[in-house]
Amino acid sequence: MFLKDYFGTIFKSIKSLLTGMRKTGYYFTHPKEILTEEYPDNRATLKMFDRFKGEVTMPHNENNEHRCTGCQACEIACPNGTIKIITKQEIKEDGKKKKAIEAFVYHLELCTLCNNCITSCPSDAIVMAQTYEHSVYDKTQLKKILNKPGSKIMEGVE
């Protein structure tokens, strides 16, 4: 009885070893089923999905105009204090004062990419960019000012 068990175990072990090896052999002879993405080498062809949350950016049109009114809804919606908006008073041609942004400061090092700022923006001024390589040597380099120098608000955006 003991011998039967002993040899039975040996037989079972060899069988399960062969089962595993058969699977390994299958993938060895079918290299097309292996789906490895060779990341740093495929940078040129790698495309992220449209909704991928990389970093917050502010799109500008060809006349260097953006859609941000400086309402600070994103600043309130941000859980981490990632966004700081510095506003200024702009005097329009007809003499009326109008609020405008001086600088849209965005701290990527604090951002958790939760998308709350994008959904809270009433004028669709900010979007998520599909960038993915953010490593820098110093974290101060991650502090970004999103509005380009000399840019102003687009006509018709309130």
Next chain:
Amino acid sequence: MSLLGENFMTEEGEFVINMGPQHPSTHGVLHLKVWLDGETIKKVQPHLGYIHRSIEKMSERLSYRNFIYATSRMDYLSAHINNQACALAVEKGLQVEVPARAQAIRVLLAELTRLQSHQLWWGCTGLDLGAVTPFFYAFREREAIMEIFEETCGARLTQNFCVPGGVMYDVNPNFQKRVKDVMQQIKSKYREYEEILTGNVIFENRTKGVGYLSKEDAISFGVTGPTARASGISCDIRKWFPYDGYEKLDFEEVVMEGGDCYTRYMARIEEMKQSVHIIEQMIDNLPEGDIQGKTKNVIKLPKGEFYQKVETARGELGVYIVSDGAASPYRIKYRSPNFSNLSALETMSVGTKIGDLVAIMATIDLVIPDIDR
């Protein structure tokens, strides 16, 4: 008294060693102090706090829309289900109705989350017990699911896709096709899973009869999830306290008798099959309609207490909100499944060998950030 991380010999001749906090098979920064007599475990003491981020306290300062994102960082493998629990708790306070389409999207993504979590667990269990190959196979299918998340939610792990009242966006146009493809792929790979690990003689010897948890112990320690269901307790929140339309779905609760590591392993494998079953019956008939119910910009819950529990991949997650009528919660408490499951570790492992401790930890499926929060 000795230092926290010191290995030493007690007066009775028991050797005390520290497993972790940087041990690869503790899946994170879990620190276990183990009292050993030779190789036999006499006592296990978990030390917590290495990854405490005070998510509960932090949430008291945030608005009801903002505190949800932090829960993705608790149990990062069932991040979507954590977000869903918070959204449901806020909706309970607001008495807002969630549209049918939003509910269906939530449930679909929740089941996909469960599936990918169990797949990662399957790979890691193999890895902990000395089989390296399953790890790569499991990640192959998991990667396909992660791409679904990336396409629809914009992130792979920390989605933050649930908002109070519904979901953030509608699903991507490719969503249904991609999910169907992945389900086909996963179903065809089940046999491979069974072949490579379930029937393996080394795996069976290391898990069968190891780490027994009785029904009574499981109840008294508050163990939930597949760990408890493998001990014969029927505790699936999706069946007992249905939320987001689970009551309309056809699926079975996996309850198994046995309570050892092998039963826990089989319970999770069966649960994966049930998840696939749920996804397959939902994916073709997503209801049309809105994706968000009507909520105000600044959410203020009425004065009172609101509790909502959901079934994550590891057990019961409870979200308890105390509101004083302001725009941010007065107090938030999370009842996390891993904390309770960890408390049963000592009962399971006393008397076993030190190598079995790794097998027991692997089959409880601990995620450490969820223990500390």
